[in-house]
Amino acid sequence: MENNHRNVLVFGEVLMGKIVPITLELLAIGRRLADDLGEELYLMLLGEGTGRLGEEAITFGADQVYFSEEKLLNQYNSDLYTHVADSFCRRVLPSVILFGHTDIGCDLAPRLNGRIGGGLSIDCMDLSIDKEKKHLIMRRPVFGGNAIATVISNRVPQMATIRPKTFQPLEKNLSRQGDVIPLEEKIDPSLIKARVVNYIKEEVEGVKLEEAEVVVSGGRGIEDKKNFTLLKELADLLGGAIGATRVACDEGWVPAHLQIGQSGKVVSPKIYIAIGLSGAMAHISGCLGSKYIVAINKDSEANIFNVAHLGFVGDWKEVLPPLIERLRELKGK
Amino acid sequence: MNIIVCVKQVQDPEIPPSKFKIDPETKQVIPPAGVPPVISVYDERALEAACRLKDKYKAKIVAITIGTDKASEVIRHAISMGADDGYLLCDPAFESKDSFKTAYILSKAIEKIGAFDLVLCGRQAADWGAGQVGSILGEMLTVPVVSFACDIDVVDTGLRVKRVVSDGYEILEVPMPCLITVSSEVGLPRLPSGMRIMLARKKPIPVWKATDINIEHSLLEKGHEHTEIIGLVVPERKSECEIIKGTPKEAAYEIAERLVSML
């Protein structure tokens, strides 16, 4: 690709005054890509208080940190962020842009791409550089995770979103040097077309699904809302959280935020217990990182047994009550 | 209110993984024999969202799809759910997996349809799942874009949209015309009535070719693709699952002991 675009840009995210883990993970993979390209690694941070995070970002791999302290950017707004990212990219001409596969990245990356005319692959699981041609090679699941496609972009910037926890952050290195540079552009508030007027937080009681060491997940086979309380009981006994397939969420048996899979949450607990769910790839792609998968399903042909470590073929209704009872005994509760 | 819904026909994503086959040479997916293609999941929900608006307000729904001649089926499905009209965009020159081409063709078709208040897309197609045609289309139409909606209603200033975020929901207000991408949290799509199915079967579905919608042919040529798929593999899944024999109770005890030993 002949062009004058250079350097890798990470689109950073900040929460409660701190750089979020996914951004540090992106700096790690971004560092590798930049080194392979022989280019520099840039980071962009938006909102009040981001200036003082620049030095820290440099210790995690960035060469140049661009920040805007503009108040209007404190909360994510699709229109403003798209505008700021677009005008920055037109000025700085990065060859690669990395986003988290997060609420922000999933909205911003496609819009920025639409405006700037690059090439975007979302939900990448692996990135590398073709050193000869100097282009980015992206691998991503397609067909709900049934296949993995290798994609290249014929346009710059080459863009990718990456799921949290795909890469490890670098060790903090205090001797790294870099620049922290303010973006001076004034933001015109009339750029806001879609305005956020309210935010409804879904309260979770107990352990957060993404952080749980044990996840008990149910699907269509659980049959109703009431039965899910049994799964909750099991999860509580194990100090874990419950999750669900899309079917169970669609049916309203559990809140939508418990959906695990390609279009839901990605979890990687120590133990994943899959009950009455078939193990469609679109679901499995949300829990493949689990260390140990236990499956209970009455169909011996169910795909879940292709990924589980321990399985029982049978009706969960006959297994769960004695399982809960036995766990109580063993745990002395 | 004039609503346009972009719908795609895809290979049925609910086939068991063992039936999923690819040709790594051509990087194509081989459709499973005897399984008819379906409307992409989120597009069906986008239609549902459109129909709910039509239930409440005066609205006209037009569905469009780019696809083979078989894809008129998804337009019929849209009409059976409640769409008023639909067009099939079918031309060998349209064949592409490139999101920009897809959005460009859709934008030209929308231009021909005329004034609109709302364009709805799915958040992601159930096959290649590029997850960006809606946003690119919004930019091409130069209208505001709201992504991952699960509820849409009319207010004084335009539309009020509830969108899904990882730990809750955001409520936004957006003026019309605009483009909204729809997420599965909209809820289950309605089942078409027998009468509407009949109506959809009889309805003529106009087919538009490149020349019908004023497409600049050079933009559809190969070198214009923004992204290119250079490899396709089915990930290997090693099955080493240890199956517990015995009664459910014995299995329960075995599982309990393993779990406790691991925690």
Ligand SMILES: Cc1cc2nc3c(=O)[nH]c(=O)nc-3n(C[C@H](O)[C@H](O)[C@H](O)COP(=O)(O)OP(=O)(O)OC[C@H]3O[C@@H](n4cnc5c(N)ncnc54)[C@H](O)[C@@H]3O)c2cc1C
């Ligand atoms: C684009 C796209 C994105 C998607 N994203 C997601 C996602 O993020 N998450 C997700 O989960 N899905 C997702 N899906 C849907 C996915 O393809 C499957 O449809 C879904 O995961 C199936 O849910 P299930 O396993 O609960 O239901 P089913 O596939 O119907 O399986 C039910 C299982 O329960 C078993 N069973 C029934 N009764 C009992 C019993 N009494 N005891 C034991 N076993 C029993 C049955 O044998 C069967 O195997 C997506 C699909 C698409 C196309």
Ligand SMILES: Nc1ncnc2c1ncn2[C@@H]1O[C@H](COP(=O)(O)O)[C@@H](O)[C@H]1O
């Ligand atoms: N061939 C097509 N015909 C009509 N609409 C499409 C087509 N491809 C994509 N779309 C729309 O764009 C959305 C996102 O698709 P994608 O970006 O390919 O994942 C889909 O849910 C559809 O609403």
